[in-house]
Amino acid sequence: MRLPLLFAAGVLGTLVAGWTFFDLGKPVWSPAETKLIASLSLSALPKLPPDPSNAVGDDPAAAALGRALFFDTRLSGNGKVACASCHLPDRQFQDGTPRATGMGKTNRRTMPIAGTAYSPWLFWDGRRDSQWAQALGPLESLVEHGADRTQITRLVAANYAAVYEALFGLLPEVTALPEHATPLGTDAAKVAWTALPEQQRDAVNRVFANVGKAIAAFERTINPRPTRFDAFADALVAGRDTNGLLTPEEADGLRLFVGKAECTKCHNGPLFTDQHFHNTGVPASPGLPDDQGRIVATAQVLSDPFNCLGAYSDAGPDDCAELRYMDRDGEDLVRAYKPPSLRGVAARPPYMHAGQFDSLAAVLRHYNEAPGAPGGHSELKPLAMSQAELTALEAFLGTLTETSVGGGQ
Known part of the structure; x- marks a missing residue:
């Protein structure tokens, strides 16, 4: 089968929607993609703000x-x-x-x-x-x-x-x-x-x-370390040569991550998590009590004597905005859980809040198929990704693991 190829000004591309464009054999990233990739780099992580509830937090x-x-x-x-x-x-x-x-x-x-x-x-x-x-x-x-x-x-x-x-x-x-x-x-x-x-x-x-x-x-001293992805992202943003920093398959996976796979809806920012709570239709773990997730936890955090507003907190009267203004109820909190950081994710199976999936491949199949939730309402929609795309996405996730797996102290 002949593919519709366009040769102009040294650019090899394709007219098929969704295919990667290349400049002399190298992927070309759009300004929007580059901006999003830059936001995921560890270089974009701001300085850790103080915890007003803990006066010795940085001592x-x-x-x-x-x-x-x-x-x-x-x-x-x-x-x-x-x-x-x-x-x-x-x-x-x-x-x-x-x-x-x-x-x-x-x-x-x-x-x-x-x-x-x-x-x-x-x-x-x-x-x-x-x-x-x-x-x-x-x-x-x-x-x-x-x-x-x-x-x-x-x-x-x-x-x-x-x-x-x-x-x-x-x-x-x-x-x-x-x-x-x-x-x-x-x-x-x-x-x-x-x-x-x-x-x-x-x-x-x-x-x-x-x-x-x-x-x-x-x-507070335990932080993630830079990875191959960070080296690629920083080079891309600086306009430096990115050749060899990611394999072609990993680059395809990154493009899917920031695009078709919609991963950044939850896994965004330098820590690859939005820190919020989502129902993604994760199956219940057989033999365990019913787990309703965030909808139960809101009452628990409000009643905790050691919360930001409590007698043992060092916070002032103008602090604790997250606690004061958090969402306390609603169907979207039922079986909703916080997405953990994806940094290092390939090196720490199993996955989900009770280890329901034993591999990244199983996780990606779940997100691709988007089954109904056992309770509440899942945010997922089927993604219609091919097996080759799922494999590329998994390859990209491997670039988020540092070479020597450790604590990042």
């Missing part, structure tokens, strides 16, 4: 304390579980399993950490509004760390008192505290918590919050 001493706490297995009910048990530094601070395992097994996938300091919402459903508030949840979850507030307060007093007090002021007297007390967790721990005077509960809560703030200070 190196707090980050050092947070790092120690992050790897400390004593912050668990059995002395064996640390934050790093699921957030493995050599696995992009995630664990490569469908669902996280600590003291027990959770119902959701461990999310990577790099770049999450830019997000106003944490967890798949956004039920916490800061990194420090997020860090506190797993500590008291019976299937994750299985620890409690008085246990953690006593641990800090026994092992981290000097550095803690240099950052946050005097620790409360802990000798009279019960070994295990919390408003969450076991029935015995709840009873012990209720028996504490309000002043003691407040003092323990403040230590607990500060532990989260220190861990968050460490996590």
